[in-house]
Amino acid sequence: xxxxxxxxxxxxxxxxxxxxxxxxxxxxxxxxxxxxxxxxxxxxxxxxxxxxxxxxxxxxxxxxxxxxxxxxxxxxxxxxxxxxxxxxxxxxxxxxxxxxxxxxxxxxxxxxxxxxxxxxxxxxxxxxxxxxxxxxxxxxxxxxxxxxxxxxxxxxxxxxxxxxxxxxxxxxxxxxxxxxxxxxxxxxxxxxxxxxxxxxxxxxxxxxxxxxxxxxxxxxxxxxxxxxxxxxxxxxxxxxxxxxxxxxxxxxxxxxxxxxxxxxxxxxxxxxxxxxxxxxxxxxxxxxxxxxxxxxxxxxxxxxxxxxxxxxxxxxxxxxxxxxxxxxxxxxxxxxxxxxxxxxxxxxxxxxxxxxxxxxxxxxxxxxxxxxxxxxxxxxxxxxxxxxxxxxxxxxxxxxxxxxxxxxxxxxxxxxxxxxxxxxxxxxxxxxxxxxxxxxxxxxxxxxxxxxxxxxxxxxxxxxxxxxxxxxxxxxxxxxxxxxxxxxxxxxxxxxxxxxxxxxxxxxxxxxxxxxxxxxxxxxxxxxxxxxxxxxxxxxxxxxxxxxxx
Ligand code: G6Q
Numbered sequence: 406x407x408x409x410x411x412x413x414x415x416x417x418x419x420x421x422x423x424x425x426x427x428x429x430x431x432x433x434x435x436x437x438x439x440x441x442x443x444x445x446x447x448x449x450x451x452x453x454x455x456x457x458x459x460x461x462x463x464x465x466x467x468x469x470x471x472x473x474x475x476x477x478x479x480x481x482x483x484x485x486x487x488x489x490x491x492x493x494x495x496x497x498x499x500x501x502x503x504x505x506x507x508x509x510x511x512x513x514x515x516x517x518x519x520x521x522x523x524x525x526x527x528x529x530x531x532x533x534x535x536x537x538x539x540x541x542x543x544x545x546x547x548x549x550x551x552x553x554x555x556x557x558x559x560x561x562x563x564x565x566x567x568x569x570x571x572x573x574x575x576x577x578x579x580x581x582x583x584x585x586x587x588x589x590x591x592x593x594x595x596x597x598x599x600x601x602x603x604x605x606x607x608x609x610x611x612x613x614x615x616x617x618x619x620x621x622x623x624x625x626x627x628x629x630x631x632x633x634x635x636x637x638x639x640x641x642x643x644x645x646x647x648x649x650x651x652x653x654x655x656x657x658x659x660x661x662x663x664x665x666x667x668x669x670x671x672x673x674x675x676x677x678x679x680x681x682x683x684x685x686x687x688x689x690x691x692x693x694x695x696x697x698x699x700x701x702x703x704x705x706x707x708x709x710x711x712x713x714x715x716x717x718x719x720x721x722x723x724x725x726x727x728x729x730x731x732x733x734x735x736x737x738x739x740x741x742x743x744x745x746x747x748x749x750x751x752x753x754x755x756x757x758x759x760x761x762x763x764x765x766x767x768x769x770x771x772x773x774x775x776x777x778x779x780x781x782x783x784x785x786x787x788x789x790x791x792x793x794x795x796x797x798x799x800x801x802x803x804x805x806x807x808x809x810x811x812x813x814x815x816x817x818x819x820x821x822x823x824x825x826x827x828x829x830x831x832x833x834x835x836x837x838x839x840x841x842x843x844x845x846x847x848x849x850x851x852x853x854x855x856x857x858x859x860x861x862x863x864x865x866x867x868x869x870x871x872x873x874x875x876x877x878x879x880x881x882x883x884x885x886x887x888x889x890x891x892x893x894x895x896x897x898x899x900x901x902x903x904x905x906x907x908x909x910x911x912x913x914x915x916x917x918x919x920x921x922x923x924x925x926x927x928x929x930x931x932x933x934x935x936x937x938x939x940x941x942x943x944x945x946x947x948x949x950x951x952x953x954x955x
Pocket of ligand 1 (some may be wrong): 527564
């Protein structure tokens with residue numbers, strides 16, 4: 406029944422990497438840099454206005470070659486082709502995975518079940534263009550004739566994190582009169598706080614849900630609809646509510662005219678959907694032209710990913726480096742630090758993208774996996790996070806690989822702000838790699854005039870072992886094109902990791918479990934019966950909460 410292949414961790418290529426990792430543990434990056442002044446050049450890749458410097462990693466030519474052999478063993482190149490050709494690589498849901506088709510600017514045919522998906526995609530893109538322009542120009546107005554300047558996205562997970570991240574990333578392109586809000590959490594506070602701020606006459610709600618059955622989204626949408634009807638009456642909804650979904654039936658059932666629905670398809674996973682109509686709020690916020698530029702940036706990365714040799718392929722190289730630490734150094738975390746305030750939500754977006762895709766323990770051949778898959782992803786905007794978790798990056802007991810993302814030019818070049826920001830990031834990645842030897846620490850302490858007793862007492866605390874890896878990803882500026890490239894780069898990196906780990910990166914059984922679980926407890930919390938039957942902790946908690954809410 407299953408086409409069983411041998412597990413990747415039993416391969417010759419894996420064993421070779423294990424051996425190399427043992428050796429590499431004893432090698433200092435600072436020594437490799439001292440020996441080779443071409444290292445940065447050798448271990449950097451460029452695409453358009455983007456440069457990825459991966460030289461501050463614990464790799465040498467042998468390791469790099471061995472990682473590439475692992476990728477070949479896992480047939481990465483073939484798997485890339487399979488995705489672009491619309492093969493049903495989402496095997497647990499029997500679906501093609503074609504977020505790349507959404508930004509296929511060449512418009513070459515892509516077939517799913519013998520049907521070219523491009524005409525449908527282009528039709529919806531044209532609808533997004535028309536609608537977003539009509540809202541921006543005040544041609545599509547609210548029920549009382551006022552311009553819609555408050556745009557509220559109601560959605561959760563993949564129907565929230567992508568558009569929210571992109572709207573924030575491109576805020577500078579938004580007209581001043583426009584405000585975008587995101588309601589995702591079922592916590593009534595999320596709804597209440599937005600509704601307190603907006604005026605029903607000028608508010609457009611976009612209900613985003615691939616399935617249109619997600620309880621959080623539907624509950625939030627119902628609350629917002631009631632609020633609107635209370636203010637403007639029943640007939641106002643068609644001027645203030647649109648939907649984005651794959652499920653026309655449920656959209657209609659909810660009471661949104663399918664005319665006001667923007668479609669997408671099963672071959673677009675939730676967390677890969679910001680390029681589809683799920684990005685409608687992005688197109689309204691920054692204009693369709695900019696939305697298209699974002700698609701073009703992603704498309705440039707797609708073309709690179711599809712055609713570049715593995716050793717020159719940015720997503721492939723980043724994935725292999727991540728696998729190197731994850732599986733051969735037993736490192737369990739990965740940190741992403743954008744040095745751009747507008748990319749504040751990027752780490753949260755990547756947490757879903759990476760951990761939901763690759764946080765799996767069953768392989769594609771239906772076996773429990775015996776090696777580590779997704780690392781824990783965390784991060785935040787620099788320099789803020791330098792003043793929180795960076796301590797652990799520098800002196801924690803194990804190292805955490807970092808991605809630093811930097812725009813050379815800020816959207817807000819005020820005084821010397823951006824130069825100070827840039828100096829910080831460069832200093833950090835250098836310090837993580839170089840560290841500070843005990844000798845250097847002692848010299849510094851002596852220079853401050855400390856007694857030799859004090860110097861000896863403090864020297865270890867002031868020592869930084871260094872040898873801590875990072876990738877530096879530089880753009881000229883984070884414009885829509887750059888954002889598209891950046892996000893697509895991480896999407897493909899995630900896919901390559903999943904290919905090497907031989908896992909189903911495109912399902913999300915754990916998220917679905919969460920959607921079912923609460924449904925059993927909800928009636929127990931709401932009802933009067935006391936005979937709830939769970940484990941004794943859950944039963945007691947239910948009783949306690951019911952008592953507190955009386
Ligand atoms: C994404 C996941 C998940 C999903 C949300 C919302 O890949 O499947 O985060 O996006 O659960 O689902 P709906 O869009 O169907 O409401």
